[in-house]
Amino acid sequence: MVKSPNLFAAACLLAFCGMASAYTITGSVSDEQGAAVKGASVSLLVEGKTATTDDQGKFTIHEDEADTSGKTALPASGSSVGYVGVNGGVLSYAQGASSAVQVRVFNALGHQVAKKTLHGAGTYDLNRDVGARGTYFAQVSVGNARQSAWFKGALLKAAAQGEAIRFVADGFDTLTVPLGTLDTTLTVTLKKSAPTFKFGYALKNEPTPSKGCGSASKLQKVRSVENGDQFEIKVGGESRKYFITLPKNYDNTKPHKVLFALHCYGSTGEDFVHHAADYDHPTPYYGQQVLDKNGDYIFVSLDAIGGLWNKGQGDHDFFDQTLTTLNENYCIDTSRVFINGFSYGAMFSYSLMQDMQHRVRAAATYAVADYNIWLPEGNAMKELPIAWMNVHGVNDDRCNYNQAKTSALPRILKRNGKADANGDFTDASSEKPEEIKGNTGHVCYDFKNVDERFPVRWCSWPGSHQWTAHDTGNMDVGWDWQGTWVPEEVHSFFEQF
Secondary structure, eight states: OOOOHHHHHHHHHHHHTTOOOBEEEEEEEEETTSOBOTTOEEEETTTOOEEEOOTTSEEEEEEOOOOOOOEEEOOOSTTSOOEEEEETTEEEEEOSSOOOEEEEEEETTSOEEEEEEEOSSEEEETHHHHOSOEEEEEEEEETTEEEEEEEEEOOBOBOOTTOEEEEEOTTBOOEEEEOSBSSEEEEEEEOBOOOOOSSSOOTTOOOOBOTTTTSOOOOOOSEEETTEEEEEEEETTEEEEEEEEOOTTOOTTSOEEEEEEEOOTTOOTGGGTSOOOSSSOSSTGGGTGGGOTTOOEEEEEEOOGGGOOOOTHHHHHHHHHHHHHHHHHSOEEEEEEEEEEETHHHHHHHHHHTTOTTTOOEEEEESOOSSSOOOOTTOGGGGSOOEEEEEEETTOTTTTHHHIIIIIHHHHHTTTBOOOTTSOOBOOTTOOOOOOOSSSOOEEEEOSSBOTTSOEEEEEESOSSOSSOOSSOSOOSSOOGGGOOHHHHHHHHHHTO
16 A cells, blocks of 8 residues: 555654754864864764864764664565665665666655656665755655655754854864754864963954943043143142043044153153144154054153152052053053153153053153162062163263163163063073164164063164154254154054054
């Protein structure tokens, strides 16, 4: 007796209601440069199945259905099909005559989904014609003889609640991907793990957003000035003045770098926000604002009481509290805070950078001196490295070049040497810089024995006490200040982080 397709469909649904499902998860794993990641561990967290990526970064996690269909043997005679067997969706057939073998395939609802004509004896994978997972009914005919057989296109297995696939590989961040189905193909990119250090960040680390990201500033300005706004803050009972210049395209969801300008003796904080162009102020913020083509920086200028950075802890607290205020009111990258200053501003920068290494990434100084400055006693932070660049005229008669080279420089190099096996920084103070020879040009020397995360650059030129260095000889008066190379060199130094 031959069942109709619809009757058979109902029988199939009953027969399959308690059967196990199957799934196949395939994929490939690569790094951010597109190179295959070999040997990555791939785990289904709920199913508990695992795989390992091969040389091409490929993997497969597979589970077969239980196949209870077996094989159906038919009487071999000239009027019958002969032999029909279905195993895993593969039809095996044999016959005693040379008639064509007609195969029709129906889905569980009785709709025909495929029709095939076969000859002789052999095998045929029925799955190639069904196009979808589910249960199917095959009707095989030779002449007037007809026989039925059922098979399974593997049933799609739904992912259990909380199912996810996890990728773990040495040197990469662990990645976990939630799954809504257990039958899928994945293309996965793993990120290199950020190295861990006792102190500091990796070069080109991801931005570290401040508390103020995503919120509007609550700061109340005292007044607007050309190219910025003035604010005030109470520090140790004293009112301190500072200025902020936001990029025109400021976005409170994008962490911005921060650059502090620390003014020299005889100047004010406002002078480095806006000033009539001259050899001391060719552009705002020591020439850095004009180089910020994409609006990546927030610029800040602090104002010293009486024009001198001589308040010791009070000046350090002023910087510290101002930076905290920025963190809370603007979206800044707390791992990219920079300072720069000339003359007395360079001394104050030098003082800060040996106390605020946990908050300042790098400093650039112009004509530094390591006297007439203040450092807190017993502060462990001052024993940590700091990235530093100094520009100095070899004929400087105010902040002596040779004293800076033989005293200020080796003090920094002493704790900036390459980290040892324990992550402790070594002494690089024995390395000497290359220096300018002659009366034109300049030399910027990058130290080789320092840790790459804390570079030191020493730039010498044949000038006197001036930050806007140039390559046209030792002329302190009347030279073209627009030709200074310093801002570009400093910008390049900061941008490496």
